[in-house]
Amino acid sequence: MADAEQTPPDAGTDRSGRPPSASTEPPILAAHEVHRTYRFGQVEVPVLRGASIEIGRGEWVAILGQSGSGKSTLMHLLGGLDRPDAGRGTIEFEGRAVNLGAGRSLDRYRNRDVGFVFQFYHLLPELSVLENACLPGLVGGWFGHARAAAARRRAGELLEQAGLSHRLRHRPAELSGGERQRVAIARALVNGPRVLLADEPTGNLDATTGASILDLIAAQHAEGLTVAMVTHDASVAARAQRVVHLRDGQVVEG
Amino acid sequence: MYAALLSNRYLTSRVIPLIAVGAVALCVALVIIVVSVMSGFLDMLKASGRTLIGDVIVSSGIGGIPHYDEWLSDLRALPEVEEATPVIDTLGLLRMPYPSGPSKEIAPVQVWAIEPASFARVTAYGEKIWWRPPADEAARETMLPDDPRLRMDGSILRDGLTLSQGATGKPGIVMGMHVSVGNARQSDGSYRPRFGWFMPGEDVTLTVVPVSESGTISEPRDATFPIVNEVFSGVYDVDKSRVFIPLAQAQQLLRLDAAPLYDTTAEPDAEGNLPLLGTTPARVTKVLIRAKPGVDALAARDAVEASWDAFVAKAARRSDRLGRPPERVSILTWEQQLRDLIGPVEKEREMMRILFSIIYIVCAGLILSIFWSIVIEKTRDIGILRSVGASRLGILWIFLRYGLAIGVVGSLAGVGIAWVVVDNINLIHEAIGRDAPRAAWITTCALSVLSVVMALRSLVWRGRLLPGLLWTIATVTLGIVTLALLGHRGTLIWDPSVYYFSRIPSQVDWFNAAITVGGGIVFSVIGAAIPAAKAADVDPVEALRYG
Ligand SMILES: Nc1ncnc2c1ncn2[C@@H]1O[C@H](COP(=O)(O)OP(=O)(O)OP(=O)(O)O)[C@@H](O)[C@H]1O
Ligand SMILES: [Mg+2]
Numbered sequence: 001m002a003d004a005e006q007t008p009p010d011a012g013t014d015r016s017g018r019p020p021s022a023s024t025e026p027p028i029l030a031a032h033e034v035h036r037t038y039r040f041g042q043v044e045v046p047v048l049r050g051a052s053i054e055i056g057r058g059e060w061v062a063i064l065g066q067s068g069s070g071k072s073t074l075m076h077l078l079g080g081l082d083r084p085d086a087g088r089g090t091i092e093f094e095g096r097a098v099n100l101g102a103g104r105s106l107d108r109y110r111n112r113d114v115g116f117v118f119q120f121y122h123l124l125p126e127l128s129v130l131e132n133a134c135l136p137g138l139v140g141g142w143f144g145h146a147r148a149a150a151a152r153r154r155a156g157e158l159l160e161q162a163g164l165s166h167r168l169r170h171r172p173a174e175l176s177g178g179e180r181q182r183v184a185i186a187r188a189l190v191n192g193p194r195v196l197l198a199d200e201p202t203g204n205l206d207a208t209t210g211a212s213i214l215d216l217i218a219a220q221h222a223e224g225l226t227v228a229m230v231t232h233d234a235s236v237a238a239r240a241q242r243v244v245h246l247r248d249g250q251v252v253e254g
Numbered sequence: 255m256y257a258a259l260l261s262n263r264y265l266t267s268r269v270i271p272l273i274a275v276g277a278v279a280l281c282v283a284l285v286i287i288v289v290s291v292m293s294g295f296l297d298m299l300k301a302s303g304r305t306l307i308g309d310v311i312v313s314s315g316i317g318g319i320p321h322y323d324e325w326l327s328d329l330r331a332l333p334e335v336e337e338a339t340p341v342i343d344t345l346g347l348l349r350m351p352y353p354s355g356p357s358k359e360i361a362p363v364q365v366w367a368i369e370p371a372s373f374a375r376v377t378a379y380g381e382k383i384w385w386r387p388p389a390d391e392a393a394r395e396t397m398l399p400d401d402p403r404l405r406m407d408g409s410i411l412r413d414g415l416t417l418s419q420g421a422t423g424k425p426g427i428v429m430g431m432h433v434s435v436g437n438a439r440q441s442d443g444s445y446r447p448r449f450g451w452f453m454p455g456e457d458v459t460l461t462v463v464p465v466s467e468s469g470t471i472s473e474p475r476d477a478t479f480p481i482v483n484e485v486f487s488g489v490y491d492v493d494k495s496r497v498f499i500p501l502a503q504a505q506q507l508l509r510l511d512a513a514p515l516y517d518t519t520a521e522p523d524a525e526g527n528l529p530l531l532g533t534t535p536a537r538v539t540k541v542l543i544r545a546k547p548g549v550d551a552l553a554a555r556d557a558v559e560a561s562w563d564a565f566v567a568k569a570a571r572r573s574d575r576l577g578r579p580p581e582r583v584s585i586l587t588w589e590q591q592l593r594d595l596i597g598p599v600e601k602e603r604e605m606m607r608i609l610f611s612i613i614y615i616v617c618a619g620l621i622l623s624i625f626w627s628i629v630i631e632k633t634r635d636i637g638i639l640r641s642v643g644a645s646r647l648g649i650l651w652i653f654l655r656y657g658l659a660i661g662v663v664g665s666l667a668g669v670g671i672a673w674v675v676v677d678n679i680n681l682i683h684e685a686i687g688r689d690a691p692r693a694a695w696i697t698t699c700a701l702s703v704l705s706v707v708m709a710l711r712s713l714v715w716r717g718r719l720l721p722g723l724l725w726t727i728a729t730v731t732l733g734i735v736t737l738a739l740l741g742h743r744g745t746l747i748w749d750p751s752v753y754y755f756s757r758i759p760s761q762v763d764w765f766n767a768a769i770t771v772g773g774g775i776v777f778s779v780i781g782a783a784i785p786a787a788k789a790a791d792v793d794p795v796e797a798l799r800y801g
Contacts, residue, residue, distance in 0.1 A: 072799070081641055082795045104645060111643020122638045122798060126263040136642040138256035187642065 026095055027054035028226050029078060029114075029195050031251075034089030036073050036082070047073050049249030050089070055195070060218075060227040062237035065246030071230040072199050074246065078228060079116050079197045080109045093195075111139055115188025119200040121180040123172035123187075130168040133159055133186040151190055158186035162216055178209035185216055189225075196220065198229040202236055214239050256639070257648060261656035264628065271628075271660060274621050274778075278664025279671060281613040282774040286672035288610060289766045291679065292603040294759020299599060302488040303592040305378035306496075308339075308542035309551045310558050311591045314583045317467035318342070318510055318537030321577050325565045329543060334557040336546045339372035340538035342504045344462055348497060350434065351456035351481075361433055364495045365462060367504030367538075370417045376544040379498075384431060384486045385454055386411035410454060414483025417500045425500045426482030427458060430493040437484070456481050460499065464509040475507050488757075505536055512536040535577050551587040559585050614777040621657055621781030629653065629785045629792075636789050637797025650790040657782020658775065665774035669767055679758045695739035702732030 036048040047070040055061050065071045076082040077091055083099045083106075084090070090097045098109045110116070115136075123132045130152070137151020159165055162182035172180055181201060188196055196217065202210030210233075218239060221227050229240060237243050245252045265271055312319075319325065322340050329338040346365040349358050374380040387406045388394040397404055409420050419426045431437055461476040479499060487493055505511035512535055516528035523529070545554035562585060569579050589596065629636070636649055675682065709725035712718045 076795050079641070081798075107640075107643050107645040109643075110641060116641050118798065122634065122641070124260070124635050124638060126260070126267050131259065135256060135639070138259065139639070139643045139648065191643075 025057055027092075028057045028059075028094055029228070030054040030092045031074065031078060032090050032092065034074075034077055034084040034091065035249075036070070036077065037085050046249060048077070048084070048089075051246065051249060051251045053078075053244060053251045055226060055228055057194075058221075058224050058226055059242060060221050060240045061229070062240035062243045063228065063230045063246060063251075064232070064234075064237055064243060065230075067232070069246045070249060071246050074251075075116075075197050075199045075228070075230055079114050080106045081116070111136055112191055113193055114195045114197055115185075115191070115193040117181070117184050117188050117196065117198040117201045119203040121172070121177070121184045121204075123180055123183055125172055128169050128171060129159065129164060129175070129183050130155055132172065132183055133190055135187055136191045154192070155186055155190050158189055159183070161219070162186055176209075177205050178213060181205065181209075181213050182216060185213070185220075189220060195226045195228065198227065200230050200232065203232065207235075210236065256644065257652040257655050260639075260652050261659055264632075264652075264656055265659055268628075270624055271656075274617075274624050274660050275664040275667065277620050278617050278661060278774050278778055279667035281610075281617050282665045282668025282770050283671035283675065284613065285607070285610040285770045285773075286669060286762065286767045287675050287679075288606050289603065289770070290672065290676050290761065290763040291759055292599065292606060293763040293766060294761050296596065296599050296603065297761075298488065298759055299592065299596055300589070302492075303595060304588045305382060306485075306487050306489075306492060307588050307591060308376040309545040309588055310543040310555045310585065311588065312541040312543070312558065312562065312583055312585050314539055314580045316465045316469065316539065317580050318539045319541065319579060319583065320535040320537045321569065321579070322536070322538045322541060325561070326541065328561050328565060329541070329558065332557050332561055334546055334549045334554045336544045337372055337375040338541055338543045339369055339376045340501060341373070341540040341542055342367040342501060342508065342510060342538050343540055344504070344508060346460050346462040346497070348429075348433065349459040349461070351458060352435070359435075362495065363429075363433060363460075363497045365460065365497055365499060365504065367499050367501045368417070369501045370415055370498075373542070374415060376542045379485065380415055382485045382487050383411060383414040383428070384484050385414070386483075410483060413454075414485075417482065417498060419480045419482055422480070424480055425503050427460065427479035428483045428485055428498040429458075429481060430496040431484050431486040432490065432494040433497060434484070454481050454483055460497070460507075462504075462507050464507070466509070472509070477503060477507055479503075501538070505538075510537045510539075551589065555585055555587045555590075611773065614773055617774070618777040618781035621660060621778055622784055625653060625657065625782050625785035626788070629789045632789070633792055633797045636792045637794040640792070640794035641798065646790040649792070650786045653782050653786030653789050654779060657779045657786070660782070661775035661778025664778065665771040668774060669771060672767065673762050676760055676762045679760045683758055690739035690742045695736050698732050698736040698739060702729050702736060705729040705732060 031051060031053045033050045033052055034048055035046065035050060037044050037046045039045070051070070051074060053061075053063075053074070063071050063074065073082070077084055077099070080091070080098055091099045093109065093113055098106065098113075124135070127135070133155035134148070134151045137155070138148055156165070156168070159168060159182075162185065164179060164182055164186075167175065167179065172183065175183065181204075185196075185201075188198075198217065201217070202213050205213065214236065217225075217227055217229070227240070229236075231237050243254065245254070319340075326338050326340060329335050342365075344365050344367075346363050348361045348363045350361055352359060368379075370379070385403060385406060387403060387408060387410075388397060394404065413420050413426060414428050417426050417428060418424065457478050457480050459476050459478045461474050463474045464472045466472065485493070485496070485498070487496075502511070512533055515531045515534050517531050518528060520529045543554065543558055545551060562583065566579050569577060572578075639649060639652075640646075705725045705728040709722050709729055712725055713722035
């Protein structure tokens with residue numbers, strides 16, 4: 001594969017299979033021996049078979065793998081959207097297992113601790129750009145007016161950083177793909193999560209637009225955000241500090 | 255927060271839920287209108303029925319109640335009784351003063367012979383006398399300039415209250431408003447006599463048939479009375495057939511007055527006289543009682559019954575067998591008396607309520623199916639919301655709130671519609687009762703022509719099927735409405751001879767309206783709950799993967 005050649009040299013030093021800070025600090029987000037099996041009636045399809053990954057604080061990890069290898073599945077597990085097979089693996093955020101708690105605590109985890117960006121943006125068509133970006137700030141409280149105002153402020157800032165301050169009242173349908181993805185990133189970051197999970201964030205965009213999206217992520221990463229990003233594209237993976245591969249249901253370093 | 259935002263957005267960003275709002279509004283309006291009219295009708299029945307019968311009604315057979323005077327004073331002494339009044343009721347034929355030729359019209363009537371002074375204290379007779387000068391300036395204001403009451407003085411009311419013609423001192427008759435054909439009710443609710451003549455002052459001849467205690471029917475007898483006034487009770491049946499005459503005259507006519515009784519089986523004496531057996535006491539067939547304020551009609555009834563038993567016991571000790579009270583009398587409260595009038599209406603109202611409540615299920619089903627498709631359409635959005643941390647309850651709440659909003663908006667709109675309709679129901683009824691105004695069908699005709707043009711424009715020029723179809727439907731509907739208006743020849747739906755009243759009740763029954771609104775909201779939420787639960791069950795990963 002061409003991945004290795006295109007990886008920048010500075011990232012190359014970290015390709016030890018462990019996060020750079022692993023020796024000193026525990027990972028912020030980790031999967032331990034997770035299994036995820038899908039069922040088609042009688043047939044069982046094991047997608048993840050004891051996959052483990054540790055993502056260090058402030059790290060940017062790219063996850064590569066063939067189509068159908070289970071990258072999205074792993075991301076969903078990391079993001080608390082899905083749970084591993086019962087009793088087979090744990091997802092830990094800051095040292096505490098997130099997949100074992102009640103649905104409520106998982107909801108909270110998704111809302112506060114991680115931000116998710118999808119390939120297909122997934123904005124709500126009825127809401128304006130600003131409202132979409134605010135959404136996580138509105139979730140999780142019935143009378144959170146103060147929180148909503150704070151979310152609005154933060155969303156405004158993030159959208160400004162993304163160069164969208166002139167389109168706050170627009171509907172997603174009126175935006176280009178790249179603009180939509182910027183809104184999605186603003187949404188993912190509005191509650192100030194520690195980790196950004198991006199599942200092929202540039203998969204639907206041309207190279208230039210994709211690069212600008214990655215610049216936006218890089219800017220946030222520079223400010224201390226931990227990023228886990230799935231991609232097909234080696235040049236996209238090159239932006240990360242560390243690249244892992246998903247093969248045969250397991251995470252393989254390098 | 256986001257639930258409010260989203261449910262409001264979903265409500266305002268699409269047309270289909272508005273259909274649900276409209277459906278809920280129509281259901282609620284329909285139920286409120288029907289129940290309000292029925293309740294108003296019931297209230298009117300009760301109130302009007304009560305106005306001319308008092309609180310407790312004692313009725314005997316044709317033989318009547320002898321020594322009623324004694325019993326009346328017993329009754330008046332009771333702590334539960336405010337006043338009691340004797341009445342004779344019988345059937346009669348009334349020879350009317352019209353038409354102008356020698357052959358006159360005959361009206362079958364129900365005769366009530368009363369003692370006007372005490373009768374007015376037991377019933378609302380005094381207030382129901384129609385022809386009277388306006389009581390004050392305010393009353394004068396409400397009358398139209400051609401209302402004959404404006405030119406009357408107090409003597410006509412006095413004549414009605416005393417059942418006698420003031421000028422001649424002759425005993426008079428007071429008739430129900432609809433007994434004479436001369437009274438035409440105007441749409442403002444007042445009566446202005448037709449044909450330029452005016453009933454009070456005219457003579458009528460009343461024919462009645464005396465029936466003896468044993469049930470033998472005697473020769474009919476008649477008497478002529480001047481009409482002194484008319485009463486309007488509001489109950490069509492009463493106003494159509496009831497006439498009032500003084501009690502004394504009726505007793506004579508019907509041979510219910512005190513009279514010597516001779517032994518017809520014995521031989522006459524030398525002067526041709528039969529031996530005198532005694533005196534039959536004067537009798538009445540009914541006693542009406544008004545309860546003291548605050549005394550319940552049932553309690554008054556019980557007191558009256560006890561008093562009657564005492565009266566019977568006292569009479570049994572009397573020597574003259576002629577004065578024996580009848581074996582059986584019926585003693586009923588006004589509500590029991592009106593039972594066969596009120597009962598069916600109450601049942602009918604309950605039936606209506608139940609029948610119309612089924613509409614709610616239809617409403618709930620409509621909301622269910624609309625929401626179901628929205629939830630399916632919005633599966634991806636639900637997944638997005640879950641992915642940013644929305645809980646299952648949060649998702650549930652979006653759709654419940656949405657249903658609640660439809661229920662609340664729809665129900666309140668329904669109350670509004672119902673209020674407007676009920677408030678104007680008599681106007682609407684009168685409009686239906688008339689031929690359609692030309693402007694109406696010209697307008698609908700013009701609109702249908704317009705929609706033909708629009709339909710052609712959409713179909714032919716623009717090549718758009720949906721607007722074309724909608725305009726075509728509009729054309730057909732308007733065409734049918736036009737034809738219906740053209741063919742409409744005025745139908746009276748609320749026939750006063752069927753419904754007792756000449757006006758449709760036009761008061762919204764707010765208590766029932768509140769229940770109906772509650773029902774509308776509850777059923778909307780129930781309809782929304784099923785799709786909402788489905789939405790809450792959406793698996794975010796699945797939703798995002800396939801959305
Ligand atoms: N709900 C499901 N039921 C059955 N199989 C599933 C389900 N979801 C995913 N799979 C299967 O699991 C495997 C991994 O899917 P996943 O989406 O994680 O792959 P991926 O690596 O993200 O692929 P791509 O690069 O195309 O996005 C695929 O073979 C897919 O068909
Ligand atoms: Mg994928």
